[in-house]
Amino acid sequence: MVSLEERLSQALRHSVRSDLPDAAFRWDVPKDATFGDLSNAVSFKLAGPRKQSPQRIAEELSAAVMARCRTQGLGGWIARVEPKAGFLNVFLSQEGLAQVLRDILRQGRRFGTRRQHPALSLNIEFVSANPTGPLSVAHGRQAAVGDVIARLLRSQGARVTTEFYLNDEGRQVEMLGRSLRARYAELLGVPEPFPEDGYQGAYVTDSAGRLRKTQGDGLLDKPLEWFIEEGMQEQLARIRQDLEQFGLTFDQWTSQRWLRTSGRIDQALETLKAKGLLYDSDGATWFASTKFGDDKDRVLRKRDRELTYLAPDIAYHQWKFQRGYDQLLNLWGPDHHGYIQRLKASAAALGFPADRLIIRIVQLVTLSRQGKPVPMSKREGEFVTFREVLDEVGVDATRFFYLMRTMDSHLEFDLELAKRQSQDNPVYYIQYAHARICSILGKERLPWWRKLRPDLHLLQAPEEQLLMRALFQYPLMLQVCAAAMEPHGLTVYLRKLAETFHVFYTQHRVISEQPALSAARLALVQATRQVLANGLGILGISAPTRM
């Protein structure tokens, strides 16, 4: 079904007759409610070529758009199209607002979602933490952002695969195996030097303790590979468990080991070689990535004949491209941003359009308590983990706090504020609005109201109008967040919607002595509840019926 704003865009385009790009005809939600429900600034773009003032053009266009709406059967939904300071401002009519409520109540959980033909297919790879220890708070943020981007895009009709790249061979996991073995030996009283750059976290010692408990004291005969495998599997299981607790299961796990044994790494290197993009120098094999915009060429095979990390990564992205996605999205930590150029260069070198590979950096997270920073020392291997935050703060608040900022911004995560169950915690503020509505709906004592077809035109109070207008914005807001691949706007919207509801609630009784008005208000709060639930659902946050 085509939305109102899309039909308005068509009407506007029809009225303008210009070859301006589609974006120029898009309607935005204006910042200020006095500017109406939708606004557009195309008049400014036409002012130059037409040598007329924007306001003059806006006046013409508003009449033309209104006329077009009438012939298209939209006239009843629009009160007026108002030219103001060059902008076109659309004000929905009471019937238009009533229609929004009807749409919400009819579509229920589907309200705000769209379908695409054909559906955009997309792979999102994120978290991809090494299976060598607990997830960090930064991984947690990536988990939240990636998960909600996936949900947002799915809500807009895209086919999304979420994927975790498992770094299950190489130096890092070997170091975990060595560390585990050393701790195990330590527990037995057999002195064995702890590896330099080993994992010093207490979790390794815990892990060694468990090994001893379950498998006895005779494990030092086992080869290093055995310790690597044991340690890695345990860490991986914990990572999966943490993510699951967070409400996140990945559609696909791709392992580096599998990439190698299946021959895909060799194959990728062969492809580059066949294209004449590999050369030997200083005893190493280099990839001529500068031909594709990189700052310098990169080593793929070191002098010791071992591959660098880039080689399997190239193969991995080739494999992702081969699977036929329209777009690949990678979420990385800020420590990887220097890596973007070379990976994009490799995609281009392999003949894939580099603009189909989108790499976004999710910025750092710092923890604080009541404004005071929580020290995070990685040197001793002791740092606040994602699991600790999750256990202390809970899933809902953790998700919300991770998503409250744009991913470009450093995130200051205040543990005390997130935990606090009070008015300054936005999560509870939103959930409370939902619970309040459920309380009203549960207490309804006059069942014959249900038989009334509500007369939504009774909802004339300013607070009711504002609430309906906020509900109207939901689908458009979702669309914008999905297109930007940025969840943060949804948290802002839901807070605003909850506020609009709370204001309405304190001003007006829903269930009163007036049956007709009560029925209308019941429809209004039911629709509000639905949108709050839908929005929270996309954030992966629960919508409690009681608090």
Next chain:
RNA sequence: GCGCCCGUAGCUCAACUGGAAGAGCAGUGGGUUUCUAACCCAUUGGUUGCAGGUUCAAGUCCUGCCGGGCGCGCCA
């Protein structure tokens, strides 16, 4: 030295691919015999780091500075 992100109210941050400067918190003062006060109302707070440029229009784009963070390996 080079690259990326950030710089907006006392604090934490928005501003949807240039479009009409905003929230929350903190501060101050108020409001519940009624469907949940985890709520609401009022009010204080701005040279958008600095200087130029492009534009009808710049927090947003370009140039140069200043400040904060991160990265720049034949580590992963």
